[in-house]
Amino acid sequence: MTANSVLGKVQLILEAFGPDDEHLSLTELARRSGVAKASVHRLAQELLSWGVLERRGSDYWLGIRLFEIGQRVPRQRILREAARPYMEDLYQATNETIHLAVPDGREVLYLEKVSGHSQVTKPSRVAGRMPMHCTATGKVLLAFGPRALVDEVIASPLERLTPHTVNAPGLLLNELARARANGYAVEYEQTRVGFVSVAIPLTGATGLTTGALSITAPLFRADVAKYAGLLAMVGRRITKTVSALAVR
Numbered sequence: 001m002t003a004n005s006v007l008g009k010v011q012l013i014l015e016a017f018g019p020d021d022e023h024l025s026l027t028e029l030a031r032r033s034g035v036a037k038a039s040v041h042r043l044a045q046e047l048l049s050w051g052v053l054e055r056r057g058s059d060y061w062l063g064i065r066l067f068e069i070g071q072r073v074p075r076q077r078i079l080r081e082a083a084r085p086y087m088e089d090l091y092q093a094t095n096e097t098i099h100l101a102v103p104d105g106r107e108v109l110y111l112e113k114v115s116g117h118s119q120v121t122k123p124s125r126v127a128g129r130m131p132m133h134c135t136a137t138g139k140v141l142l143a144f145g146p147r148a149l150v151d152e153v154i155a156s157p158l159e160r161l162t163p164h165t166v167n168a169p170g171l172l173l174n175e176l177a178r179a180r181a182n183g184y185a186v187e188y189e190q191t192r193v194g195f196v197s198v199a200i201p202l203t204g205a206t207g208l209t210t211g212a213l214s215i216t217a218p219l220f221r222a223d224v225a226k227y228a229g230l231l232a233m234v235g236r237r238i239t240k241t242v243s244a245l246a247v248r
Contacts, residue, residue, distance in 0.1 A: 006043070009033070009035045009039060009040075009043060010043055010047070012033035012034060012035055013029055013033045013035060013040060013043060013044070013047070014047075014052070014062070014066075015033075016028075016029050016032035016033045017062055022061060023056065023059040023060060023061045024059060024060055025058060025059050025060075026040060026041060026044070026058070026060070029044070029060060044060060047063070048063075050063075050065060051063045051064060051065030052065050052066055078242060079100070079102065079111065079202070079210060079211050079242060080100065080111050080112050081241075082238050082241035082242045083100045083111075083112060083202070083211075083213065083238050084100075084112060084114075086213075086234045086237055086238055087100060087112060087114045087213070088114055089234065090114070090213075090215060090230060090231070090234055091114045091115065091116075093230055094215055094217070094226075094227065094230065095116065096115075096215050096216060096217040096222075096227075097113065097114070097115040097215070097216040097217070098113065098114040098115070098213070098214070098215055098216075099112075099113055099137060099197075099199075099212075099213070099214045099215075099216060100112040100113070100211060100212075100213055101135075101137040101138075101141070101211060101212050101213075101214070102141075102210065102211045102212075103132070103138075103141045103145065103149070103211075104129065106131065106132055106149075106152060106153050106156060107129040107130060107131055107132060107138070108129065108130050108131075108132055108135055108137045108138045108141065108212070109128075109129055110128050110129070110130075111211070130191060131158075131159055131161070132149075132153055133153055133154075133158045133159075133165075133166065133167075133172055134158075134159070134161055134165045134166065134187065134190040134191050135187060135190070135191055135197065135199075135214075136185045136186060136187035136197035136198055136199035136212075136214045136216075137185075137197070137199045137212035137213075137214045138212075139172075139175055139176060139179055139185035139187060139199070140179055140184065140185035140199040140200060140201050140212045140214075141201065141209060141211075141212050142176050143176040143177075143179035143180045143185060143201070144179075144180065144201040144209040145209050150173075150176065153172075154169035154172060154173065158172065161190065161191050161192075162189055162190060162191065162192065162193050163193075164188060164189040164190050164193070165190045165191070166190060182228070183200065183228075183232065184198055184199060184200045184228045184231060184232070185198070185199050185200075186198050186199075186224055187199075188219070189219065194218060194219050194220075195216055195217065195218055195219060196216070196217060196218075196219050196222040196224065197214050197215065197216040197217075198214060198215050198222075198224055198227040198228055198231060199212045199213065199214035199215075199231070200212065200213055200214075200228070200231040200232060200235045201235075202235055202238055202239065202242070203239050203242075210242075213231055213234065213235060213238070214231075215227040215230070215231065
């Protein structure tokens with residue numbers, strides 16, 4: 001698929017919406033996508049009729065149809081269904097933010113999040129993305145995932161989000177080795193100053209790593225050993241549930 005094809009242009013238009021963009025004008029859609037304004041207008045009319053876009057006044061919003069289609073993705077749906085009750089249990093046990101993530105390229109994609117009103121709101125959000133190299137979920141997916149993914153990540157620039165972000169390939173490899181030895185990954189202030197995250201890998205029916213589950217807490221009250229133990233216990237239960245749901 002090329003950017004000059006109809007589908008390529010549709011992809012550019014939809015991807016023009018960033019994580020914090022609720023709505024965009026026609027002019028902004030054209031500017032961000034690089035697609036001619038006339039083409040954006042024509043394609044937007046079709047996307048409106050499909051429910052992929054919605055229009056309120058002069059601005060365009062992503063449509064509910066995208067959410068409906070996303071809920072049908074089997075792997076993500078099964079993992080979310082299996083993990084959600086245990087995520088709520090973890091939240092009750094820790095009163096901290098719980099994340100469920102899957103790999104997507106060199107990033108983690110957040111499928112689910114459980115938190116209270118005063119919990120961590122950034123940088124994570126459902127359907128949001130973060131770099132693998134600096135998140136606990138990403139580190140554990142790298143540690144227990146295919147070596148080819150690790151090679152791809154360390155071959156690319158490792159963006160520094162905070163002064164504590166590991167951006168040297170050798171240091172990252174050391175962290176991954178430690179995660180494999182411990183069975184979990186820890187990230188101290190690498191995505192947000194003042195916060196720590198602990199994550200474990202989640203495996204599917206085939207035994208391959210399919211996702212990651214984490215607890216994020218303020219550094220001053222975080223209990224890494226406790227979180228690692230709770231995550232390990234819950235992770236085994238999620239794996240059993242995923243296997244049961246996969247054979248339905």
